[in-house]
Amino acid sequence: MSDSPATGAGRADWPALRERARELMSRAYVPYSKYPVGAAALVDDGRIVGGCNVENASYGIGLCAECGLVSELAATGGGRLVAFTCCDGRGEILMPCGRCRQLLWEHGGPNLAVDTASGVRPLSDLLPDAFGPEHLAGADGPTGSTGP
Numbered sequence: 001m002s003d004s005p006a007t008g009a010g011r012a013d014w015p016a017l018r019e020r021a022r023e024l025m026s027r028a029y030v031p032y033s034k035y036p037v038g039a040a041a042l043v044d045d046g047r048i049v050g051g052c053n054v055e056n057a058s059y060g061i062g063l064c065a066e067c068g069l070v071s072e073l074a075a076t077g078g079g080r081l082v083a084f085t086c087c088d089g090r091g092e093i094l095m096p097c098g099r100c101r102q103l104l105w106e107h108g109g110p111n112l113a114v115d116t117a118s119g120v121r122p123l124s125d126l127l128p129d130a131f132g133p134e135h136l137a138g139a140d141g142p143t144g145s146t147g148p
């Protein structure tokens with residue numbers, strides 16, 4: 001179970017989390033967009049995980065900062081994200097893109113506390129009526145598509 005947004009927001013050291021996101025932003029690899037992004041999150045066991053965006057000459061396969069963050073989450077033991085922040089190249093709070101809201105939903109759920117310009121808000125505010133893992137429960141896929 002994920003924390004309530006109030007709990008996640010209360011547990012997080014937001015200035016430290018924002019500072020970590022800014023540090024990671026400074027390491028972004030963005031020769032194409034020249035738009036560095038850094039992200040940092042508190043995990044339910046107290047770890048801090050983060051990432052920066054890493055672009056590619058094949059533009060469409062660039063990795064958002066949140067991709068690195070969820071990869072570090074899994075690689076260092078998993079757990080649930082409870083508080084998240086993301087910043088742009090000026091160090092200002094950045095709203096996660098649509099695809100990354102889905103990534104965050106998978107690992108933090110509706111109560112993940114997200115840092116926004118209008119205050120700390122639950123992820124459910126930013127991704128209402130979300131699709132999630134529970135929608136796959138019991139699904140066998142489309143008829144005839146299961147293969148041999």
Ligand SMILES: O=c1ccn([C@H]2C[C@H](O)[C@@H](CO)O2)c(=O)[nH]1
Nearest residue numbers: 033035037053064065096097100
């Ligand atoms: O939530 C977001 C939004 C954008 N970007 C990156 C992708 C691309 O490298 C650059 C410009 O879109 O910003 C992120 O890393 N995370």
